[in-house]
Amino acid sequence: MSPLGPFAGSEAPAPVSSSGEIPGLRGAPVRTPVRTSGPSTGPELWPAIAGRLVTRQMWIELYGLPGYGLTLRSGKAIAFAATPRDFRPCDGEVGKTLLGGRFTLAGSSLEAGTPADPWNRPSPNRAFATELHVFGWLPSLMVQGERGAREALRLTLSWWDLFARWSPFAWDPEILARRVINLSCAARKMGNVATEAERLRLADILGRQARQLLRPPGGLAGRAERLTAAAIGGSVLAGSTGSRLRRIALGRLGPALRVTVGPDGVHASRSPEAGLELLLDLMTLEDALGQLSETVPEAMGSAIARLTLALRDLTMTDGRLVSFQGGGPSTAARVAAARSHDGSREAPAPGPVGGYWRIQSPLLTVLTDTAGPGQGPWSATACAQALALEIACGRDRIVTGCGWTPRASDRQALRLTPGHSTLTLGDRSLGEPLGGWHADLLGPRLIARPLTVRVQHREADGAVWLEAEHDGWVATHGLLHERRLYLDQKLDELRAEERLHPAETGGPAVRPIAAPYAVRFQLEPGVQASLARDRRSILLRGHSGRGWWFRTDGPDVAIEPSVHVDDGLTRRALQIVVRGSARTDAETRVRWKLSPAGSSTDPH
Missing domain, CATH: 2.70.98.70 (Beta-galactosidase; Chain A, domain 5)
Structure with missing residues (x-):
């Protein structure tokens, strides 16, 4: 019997192809077709292009006005009410090197000196700049104790000195959402080592950015993530300022989750990693609401349950995710953290989930x-x-x-x-x-x-x-x-x-x-x-x-x-x-x- 079993093999000899080199666009597999002219855009895209041309320039002009920042001051936050937990695993080594003036982010490094000042100098690449401005370094710095908290406070205040005024990159909706979450999880600990004036300023910085998340633009994709971040920020800020932010964000979050999370728990983009990251953010919001003794909205609880089931079925035997539709495998530790609240701990079930x-x-x-x-x-x-x-x-x-x-x-x-x-x-x-x-x-x-x-x-x-x-x-x-x-x-x-x-x-x-x-x-x-x-x-x-x-x-x-x-x-x-x-x-x-x-x- 043929070693191919029921699919019998051909007997014709096959030559061996040379391995060659990877040509063309950097990172492209061998013989990958890449058109220099790009894909053709049909009439169906014209309304979206025209609308975006008009609205993008409108928001740039509006948010760039000298007095625009004053519109983000609604009430005065004077204290922090919660310390939400970020369930993502943290690499403390990043924080240790940062205390020495070296930023290592997205596979690149920047010597910022001591005390570190990464804001007023060019970043090695866009990926580094993105990780820098989302404050991706903040969790690892906060685990360094009081010294780390003081350095985190100094870097946050120096960032605000340069970027308090809206700019398209630093205040990009996706970057802003991640920065608000990272700041929210660290704000209370930073406030503990701050002076009274610094603490008030820190609360104001967080409040302004959380309010910006409730404003356009942003679009449908990413709306649930932005509202989750705004709700986390509103949960951290004490008093009527935080309460109002939280109420508005949670009121909009339910409809956004129903669009973003399918009945089977798969993210609307069909990226398993996007579903994982949204689940981790919702778990942080759930923790913040629990510290405030507030009930988790039904739509949010349902989304967490559905995302958890999909995460289980899209996890491979090595503990990482499948890599489909723009989602990477992530890490086994990150996946385990997202499943930490799953009491069933059932093994992945065979069958369909979200088209997989x-x-x-x-x-x-x-x-x-x-x-x-x-x-x-x-x-x-x-x-x-x-x-x-x-x-x-x-x-x-x-x-x-x-x-x-x-x-x-x-x-x-x-x-x-x-x-x-x-x-x-x-x-x-x-x-x-x-x-x-x-x-x-x-x-x-x-x-x-x-x-x-x-x-x-x-x-x-x-x-x-x-x-x-x-x-x-x-x-x-x-x-x-x-x-x-x-x-x-x-x-x-x-x-x-x-x-x-x-x-x-x-x-x-x-x-x-x-x-x-x-x-x-x-x-x-x-x-x-x-x-x-x-x-x-x-x-x-x-x-x-x-x-x-x-x-x-x-x-x-x-x-x-x-x-x-x-x-x-x-x-x-x-x-x-x-x-x-x-x-x-x-x-x-x-x-x-x-x-x-x-x-x-x-x-x-």
């Missing part, structure tokens, strides 16, 4: 993206990677994606179809992000045709079938892509088939041609891959050292260099690429299999 399908056996866990990317404002972090999958073997994550997240904003090419483990056809992508002035106005939205995905699922004793098909290639090639997965739960063996076949109806007339295809399997950084002598089998070893055989009957199999984004930083990685040609007027099948090493059918 999970199938599993004792040693194999497979998650597949079986839905289209986010649309409209929710597509700013979306990726054109239909039917992408991730595979964990035991606790080793073996097959994954390139891990693009918004923190890697300069590597937009990784959002294209070749950036994940799926099939590409004709050196094209199923969609492309906006660039240039369009992106400056609307954000880097993904421009793609509507995608229809059909899913079938069956189970039998010791076996699971999952078949998913999308029509993304019909408009350009007249072909449907079907990915068939068969998981033998007794043997811990995954057998799969990629099928390209002509669409029966609904597609444009396409002349018969042979279109090149590539089925990519992006490997987790650190995974070792060795091509066997049969040129069709590859031995994979994860961090645990356990071996797994990947086999295919594709005509051209190669191990090529790739990249992987980890918390905004690019790491070297490998990818398995199966190439061939598919006729647009006929059916093409490519079969592959993943099984444990050590059996009698192992290649030599």
